[in-house]
Amino acid sequence: MLGELREKARARLDPVHWDYFEGGAGAETALAENLRAFARLALLPRVLRGAGPPDLAVRLPGAPAAGPVFVAPTAFHTLAHPEGERATARAAAAADAVMVTSMAATTAVADVAAAAREVRADAAVWFQMYLQPRAGVTEALVRRAEQAGCTALVVTADSPVFGRHSRDDRNDFHRLPPGHVTQNMLGLPGAPPGRPLDIAMSPELSWADLRRLRAATGLPVWVKGVLHPADARLAADEGAAGVIVSNHGGRQLDAVPAAVEALPAVAEAVGGRIPVLLDGGVRSGADVVAALALGAAAVGVGRPVLWGLAASGEAGVAQVLAELTGQARHVLTLCGARDCRDLTPDQVVPRGPEGMRRWR
Ligand SMILES: Cc1cc2nc3c(=O)[nH]c(=O)nc-3n(C[C@H](O)[C@H](O)[C@H](O)COP(=O)(O)O)c2cc1C
Numbered sequence: 427m428l429g430e431l432r433e434k435a436r437a438r439l440d441p442v443h444w445d446y447f448e449g450g451a452g453a454e455t456a457l458a459e460n461l462r463a464f465a466r467l468a469l470l471p472r473v474l475r476g477a478g479p480p481d482l483a484v485r486l487p488g489a490p491a492a493g494p495v496f497v498a499p500t501a502f503h504t505l506a507h508p509e510g511e512r513a514t515a516r517a518a519a520a521a522d523a524v525m526v527t528s529m530a531a532t533t534a535v536a537d538v539a540a541a542a543r544e545v546r547a548d549a550a551v552w553f554q555m556y557l558q559p560r561a562g563v564t565e566a567l568v569r570r571a572e573q574a575g576c577t578a579l580v581v582t583a584d585s586p587v588f589g590r591h592s593r594d595d596r597n598d599f600h601r602l603p604p605g606h607v608t609q610n611m612l613g614l615p616g617a618p619p620g621r622p623l624d625i626a627m628s629p630e631l632s633w634a635d636l637r638r639l640r641a642a643t644g645l646p647v648w649v650k651g652v653l654h655p656a657d658a659r660l661a662a663d664e665g666a667a668g669v670i671v672s673n674h675g676g677r678q679l680d681a682v683p684a685a686v687e688a689l690p691a692v693a694e695a696v697g698g699r700i701p702v703l704l705d706g707g708v709r710s711g712a713d714v715v716a717a718l719a720l721g722a723a724a725v726g727v728g729r730p731v732l733w734g735l736a737a738s739g740e741a742g743v744a745q746v747l748a749e750l751t752g753q754a755r756h757v758l759t760l761c762g763a764r765d766c767r768d769l770t771p772d773q774v775v776p777r778g779p780e781g782m783r784r785w786r
């Protein structure tokens with residue numbers, strides 16, 4: 427089903443925009459590894475546990491009751507569908523999925539949050555941001571997110587510089603076509619009149635900047651793009667609400683491991699002090715359940731949401747979220763678990779002859 431939506435999206439999209447959504451950095455090794463790493467995992471069900479019907483709801487800072495699948499922040503939804511992020515937000519709200527709206531969205535965060543709340547008054551919309559070196563810009567963005575009613579901030583930390591997206595270079599895709607605007611970047615300090623401020627990425631950012639952000643807001647602050655267990659521990663020490671294990675869908679450093687391969691060590695390092703989320707390569711309910719068993723509290727999907735949106739707008743995104751959540755519910759039941767707390771890391775084994783090694 428996801429495959430069909432993907433093909434429909436590919437057929438509908440301008441090939442340059444398709445390449446932007448689908449592509450990764452460099453040789454696209456990390457992009458491919460995100461998928462291969464899940465394919466290398468098998469699930470070991472437990473039997474006769476009397477678990478009863480599964481309960482998928484999770485409690486997170488900034489989302490007291492959400493499903494286990496969230497919408498990872500992705501830029502430029504109006505390239506996929508004229509209704510853009512509004513359509514995504516409505517589908518996410520209807521599915522109880524947290525929507526993380528991107529700072530590089532083509533719809534203002536206030537309009538994204540309003541669209542979500544039309545569907546569900548308590549819909550959770552989080553705002554993803556790149557901390558901006560220019561004075562006052564980050565603060566202005568935080569105020570906008572707060573005023574929009576966002577319930578958490580997500581700071582993307584894996585981007586001290588823009589990723590080199592080989593397909594975009596080949597296609598010379600480096601600016602939005604007319605009619606599409608990064609609305610969140612309009613009217614900020616230093617922005618040219620009527621035009622959006624360019625999003626800056628800076629290698630000078632440090633934990634001190636995160637501390638300043640935390641001091642400037644009462645919202646929970648998640649750190650996205652953590653792969654090293656030591657950084658996850660630092661994030662917990664620094665008062666982050668949680669971390670998102672992610673290699674940015676293979677769009678930043680191409681030499682990194684798959685997100686799900688980094689997850690167990692991060693979960694262990696954090697030791698339950700703060701929740702750990704994951705995104706990258708999640709394409710089925712079995713992927714969702716494997717990540718939950720390895721220590722994720724919830725998982726994000728990026729490209730599948732864009733496929734749904736490009737294929738059929740809000741209904742397409744709703745299909746993607748319903749399919750993944752429905753599959754996850756089924757797989758959880760087959761694993762003998764009532765909720766993700768019933769799953770243990772030993773229920774995830776490598777495929778192949780090595781898989782059962784620890785019991786020999
Ligand atoms: C087209 C596209 C745009 C993205 N834009 C952003 C962004 O603006 N901010 C961000 O933190 N991550 C961004 N990401 C990364 C996603 O949040 C997420 O980490 C990744 O897509 C997960 O992998 P998946 O696509 O395999 O599900 C983007 C990813 C894609 C594919």
Ligand SMILES: O=C(O)C(=O)c1ccccc1
Pocket residue numbers: 501530625674677
């Ligand atoms: O394309 C991306 O992955 C991304 O994160 C981004 C960052 C800034 C502007 C647009 C997209």
